[in-house]
Amino acid sequence: MSFTGDISIMAVGGAGCRIMRILRTLPGAESVRLLAVDTDRAALESSGLPEENCLLAGEVWRGGRGCGGSELDGQRAVAHERPRLEDLLRGTGFLLVLCGLGGGTASGGMSVVSSVAAKLKLPNLFLVTLPFMLEGPRRRNLAEKVLAESLFDVADAVVTLPNDLLFSTLPGDVPLAAAFEMADRECAGTALALSAVLGAGNLLNADMASLTALLKRRKSMCSIGVGIVRGCPAEEVPEKLVSGMLASPLLGGPQVLKAADAAVISLLGGGDLSLGDVRNTLDLVAKYLPSDAEQLTAASSHPDWQGARQLCVLTIKYSEAAPDIRTRGAGVRTRPEPLPAPSKPASSPRAGEQLEFTLDPVSKGIMERTTPVIWENEDLDEPTFKRRNIVIDDGRRGKGKRR
Amino acid sequence: MFNSRRIISAIEIGTSKFCVLVGEVDDSGRLDVIGRGEAPSASSVVKGEIVNMDRAYEQLSKALEEADRASERALAMSRMVMVLVTGCGISSQPGVGMVLIRNADHVVTEAERGEANDNARILNLPADRQIINTCNSFFLIDGRRVSNPLRHNGSKLEAHIHIVHGVSARVGNFRNLVRDSGFENADIDVVFSPVAADYGVLSERERDEGVLLVDLGAGCTEYVMEYDNGMCASGVLQVGMEHVANDLSIALGLSIDQCRKLLVSGDLTRAGESGQSQIRLRGVSGAERVIPLSSFDTVIDCRLREIFTIIRRQLELAGSPCSMAAGGVMTGGGALLPRARELFGEVFDLSCQVAHPRDAEGAITDLASPRYSAVWGALKLAADYFYNNGEAGPGRGLVASLEHNANAFWSGLGKIRKAIKF
Numbered sequence: 001m002s003f004t005g006d007i008s009i010m011a012v013g014g015a016g017c018r019i020m021r022i023l024r025t026l027p028g029a030e031s032v033r034l035l036a037v038d039t040d041r042a043a044l045e046s047s048g049l050p051e052e053n054c055l056l057a058g059e060v061w062r063g064g065r066g067c068g069g070s071e072l073d074g075q076r077a078v079a080h081e082r083p084r085l086e087d088l089l090r091g092t093g094f095l096l097v098l099c100g101l102g103g104g105t106a107s108g109g110m111s112v113v114s115s116v117a118a119k120l121k122l123p124n125l126f127l128v129t130l131p132f133m134l135e136g137p138r139r140r141n142l143a144e145k146v147l148a149e150s151l152f153d154v155a156d157a158v159v160t161l162p163n164d165l166l167f168s169t170l171p172g173d174v175p176l177a178a179a180f181e182m183a184d185r186e187c188a189g190t191a192l193a194l195s196a197v198l199g200a201g202n203l204l205n206a207d208m209a210s211l212t213a214l215l216k217r218r219k220s221m222c223s224i225g226v227g228i229v230r231g232c233p234a235e236e237v238p239e240k241l242v243s244g245m246l247a248s249p250l251l252g253g254p255q256v257l258k259a260a261d262a263a264v265i266s267l268l269g270g271g272d273l274s275l276g277d278v279r280n281t282l283d284l285v286a287k288y289l290p291s292d293a294e295q296l297t298a299a300s301s302h303p304d305w306q307g308a309r310q311l312c313v314l315t316i317k318y319s320e321a322a323p324d325i326r327t328r329g330a331g332v333r334t335r336p337e338p339l340p341a342p343s344k345p346a347s348s349p350r351a352g353e354q355l356e357f358t359l360d361p362v363s364k365g366i367m368e369r370t371t372p373v374i375w376e377n378e379d380l381d382e383p384t385f386k387r388r389n390i391v392i393d394d395g396r397r398g399k400g401k402r403r
Numbered sequence: 404m405f406n407s408r409r410i411i412s413a414i415e416i417g418t419s420k421f422c423v424l425v426g427e428v429d430d431s432g433r434l435d436v437i438g439r440g441e442a443p444s445a446s447s448v449v450k451g452e453i454v455n456m457d458r459a460y461e462q463l464s465k466a467l468e469e470a471d472r473a474s475e476r477a478l479a480m481s482r483m484v485m486v487l488v489t490g491c492g493i494s495s496q497p498g499v500g501m502v503l504i505r506n507a508d509h510v511v512t513e514a515e516r517g518e519a520n521d522n523a524r525i526l527n528l529p530a531d532r533q534i535i536n537t538c539n540s541f542f543l544i545d546g547r548r549v550s551n552p553l554r555h556n557g558s559k560l561e562a563h564i565h566i567v568h569g570v571s572a573r574v575g576n577f578r579n580l581v582r583d584s585g586f587e588n589a590d591i592d593v594v595f596s597p598v599a600a601d602y603g604v605l606s607e608r609e610r611d612e613g614v615l616l617v618d619l620g621a622g623c624t625e626y627v628m629e630y631d632n633g634m635c636a637s638g639v640l641q642v643g644m645e646h647v648a649n650d651l652s653i654a655l656g657l658s659i660d661q662c663r664k665l666l667v668s669g670d671l672t673r674a675g676e677s678g679q680s681q682i683r684l685r686g687v688s689g690a691e692r693v694i695p696l697s698s699f700d701t702v703i704d705c706r707l708r709e710i711f712t713i714i715r716r717q718l719e720l721a722g723s724p725c726s727m728a729a730g731g732v733m734t735g736g737g738a739l740l741p742r743a744r745e746l747f748g749e750v751f752d753l754s755c756q757v758a759h760p761r762d763a764e765g766a767i768t769d770l771a772s773p774r775y776s777a778v779w780g781a782l783k784l785a786a787d788y789f790y791n792n793g794e795a796g797p798g799r800g801l802v803a804s805l806e807h808n809a810n811a812f813w814s815g816l817g818k819i820r821k822a823i824k825f
Binding site: 072363364365366367370371373375380381383384385386388390392393394395396 | 454
């Protein structure tokens with residue numbers, strides 16, 4: 001099995017649809033199920049996907065006119081489509097969501113999309129771009145908020161790409177349209193490359209768990225470089241791939257590679273991809289990475305890429321300020337475990353039963369010895385922020401929050 | 404009669420405070436508050452329900468004593484006591500009663516309306532539950548919707564009412580506690596707290612246009628929804644400001660009392676307004692810490708948003724019509740938190756105003772805080788019933804008086820537009 005029928009790439013919102021328009025035309029795209037969700041009919045149509053793969057959110061209510069940057073409207077519109085979203089995703093084995101945060105539909109809809117994915121128990125990966133600084137602090141804050149509240153805790157893995165990286169590498173005279181086009185192209189390539197990383201059964205493969213492990217460890221910023229080479233002599237391929245990758249606008253230059261804490265390297269090629277190709281390319285990439293960086297490598301082949309190669313490097317730079325989750329006990333940023341059944345709350349053992357010392361006790365404070373209030377299988381006496389797995393800064397600097 | 408003063412009282416046995424109001428109704432039906440007593444609940448009430456009867460008795464005695472003193476010993480003359488209840492597994496459902504209009508000219512009179520209402524109250528409840536209040540939602544005359552059917556022509560009248568019922572034993576606790584505190588001879592009636600708050604704070608216009616009232620209290624959050632002068636939904640969620648304080652205390656390592664004070668005192672709001680981004684506090688461990696205000700906001704937002712979202716969901720499940728032209732109204736102690744009002748607006752997509760007791764008059768005038776909305780409403784409710792039902796003698800429960808004086812009661816509806824039964 002190559003990478004594969006049951007991977008779905010879903011674009012959400014205007015930026016997502018723009019990326020989807022490019023992604024659709026790339027080789028290898030037809031083996032992935034492409035979906036798009038937006039509140040704007042025109043944007044949805046411009047993605048060029050067949051109608052049954054598109055979902056116009058809140059059609060009755062928004063009238064297909066978009067939601068004008070209001071994340072509340074976006075959330076409401078997408079929430080209306082929950083059942084249709086579930087239908088759309090049924091039968092999918094892996095979900096990759098593409099979107100640009102900071103606008104309306106994507107920012108508002110993320111919480112819905114991520115919760116639907118969680119409900120369907122879909123392994124998922126969110127590839128999100130953060131707005132340009134010049135778009136103003138509101139959008140930036142909104143994007144950060146969505147990341148913190150709707151994605152980090154619910155999604156299996158989140159790859160965040162700051163759009164600002166574009167400016168750090170592109171010369172100032174590049175036309176804006178071209179810059180955006182380039183960014184979109186990178187994102188599209190990345191989405192395909194990541195689905196290739198996760199497509200099992202190839203030469204070298206990295207599975208979801210290892211990628212998740214890398215991305216979940218700490219709050220991180222990612223950057224991505226994609227190099228594509230077609231029809232050139234085999235001995236020049238590795239160099240060309242790497243130089244193409246280094247020139248990628250969303251990578252931010254070789255210095256980003258040099259500073260990375262971890263990297264996911266994937267090489268995609270046709271049936272003619274040889275072991276030597278893989279080794280040469282990976283060796284070359286490794287020279288740009290710090291020696292202690294963790295590497296996750298993957299190589300896949302697909303008939304569509306006959307005679308062509310794509311190298312995709314995803315660098316992960318953990319944020320200095322955020323504490324390392326590994327040292328704070330496991331399970332902080334993983335998906336919340338289902339709560340105990342209402343009839344048998346963990347905190348009220350029957351008389352005579354020995355209290356079991358659990359590793360992750362949820363304190364209910366003064367509500368400990370009261371009749372629990374249960375709503376939709378959640379014990380409302382437990383602090384909401386804990387159930388949502390939100391980490392609160394309590395001012396004990398450096399120590400993090402002891403659990 | 405030896406005692407001619409019309410004294411009534413209202414008692415709130417709440418999670419944060421016990422409050423007793425004493426009122427006197429004059430000949431024109433005007434209600435004067437003549438005494439008030441208040442005592443902290445001292446953890447005898449949790450999530451709106453009594454958990455420690457003995458301590459609750461002590462605290463209630465303190466509040467009663469204070470009210471008695473303030474009212475110059477008039478409390479003991481109370482002939483009707485209205486007790487607020489909440490929690491108690493209270494839920495609500497609609498009821499329908501039908502009556503054929505058989506009189507010669509086919510005009511609806513009080514008799515038919517009363518009969519239709521009584522028929523609507525016939526409900527197959529489980530043995531352990533009892534009806535607490537019923538309120539009119541609307542009437543249908545031959546299938547046509549009217550808010551007041553009196554003097555309408557027709558052949559069939561249907562009364563649609565909103566029935567609030569709860570677990571008898573748990574409601575009984577409130578009744579017993581009050582009876583044991585010295586009201587052996589008075590009528591003790593219970594009223595579901597938001598129904599009373601509704602009566603105490605909303606205007607006729609708001610009820611007519613459609614309004615959602617949320618009472619964010621310490622232990623519970625209650626809501627009622629009114630449309631076209633009829634109640635269409637009500638309920639209680641046993642999560643309130645105590646949960647917010649508890650969340651803060653767990654999240655930030657502060658003591659629970661510190662958190663309660665922070666929420667009540669408005670320090671957080673003031674710090675936010677003065678442009679501070681951090682607040683300096685001494686936690687349970689004794690060390691002074693600098694806690695970002697955003698941490699407080701996040702914890703509070705999470706909890707309140709959840710409360711409102713659940714209420715919104717419950718309203719949706721009840722299938723309530725969502726035309727609320729008058730918008731949203733918040734009351735209860737939680738309404739004093741500005742952030743709560745913002746979140747209310749966000750979650751329900753309604754304007755939000757804070758309701759204070761309406762027309763609170765008399766010697767005790769500092770009833771203006773939304774904390775007193777429900778207890779004031781209960782007093783007003785008691786006063787209006789008492790006035791409109793003539794002199795209900797001692798020993799006759801309100802239900803009995805309603806049945807015997809049905810006509811007198813319904814004719815008094817000019818004053819009590821809302822037909823609330825007990």
